[in-house]
Amino acid sequence: GQSLEQPSEVTAVEGAIVQMNCTYQTSGFYGLSWYQQHDGGAPTFLSYNALDGLEETGRFSSFLSRSDSYGYLLLQELQMKDSASYFCAVTYGNKLVFGAGTILRVKS
């Protein structure tokens, strides 16, 4: 089966940089995605890594290393509105398999 591990919670200060990790025990997946979900809201897509390396979209960057079975989401210039849950997911066959998510708390 597919298994993704994420830290349950991360706290950081407004303006700082935070890295949220995702390790997995699976193979044969097409890529690694990241989603953001605010309390009571819909998960929204942030980024996708089909290949190893770094993908950058504004303040968000995502990294994948298949050889290390590891990925991360990097958020720069943290803002209070970034407080949310962040999920990694692997594309496996025709579906996405999600990790349990990391709650990010941004303090002023």
Place this chain on the structure above:
Amino acid sequence: GAGVSQSPSNKVTEKGKDVELRCDPISGHTALYWYRQSLGQGLEFLIYFQGNSAPDKSGLPSDRFSAERTGGSVSTLTIQRTQQEDSAVYLCASTELHTGTGELFFGEGSRLTVL
């Protein structure tokens, strides 16, 4: 519509009753997914539709759960004889063709509470 629409947004039911949850995907999206999210947990895959057919039903937790999709658009998830452990947020997502870009468009979910 502009996004994925789900109804009802909240449903409270008694144990043993049947419930139906509805999903209106983004127009033109052929792939449709149902996920379940329990409090503080990740998203658990339930079923995937491509058009009106469901090539992957592997996530349905029991035969009390069923889903259908008609006209390549609206989908209904039915839970029969609800149990307290069915309490969760049921999320629907759609995408244009398949998950090649890793991007699904989610609705805000139907929160089900079974008393």
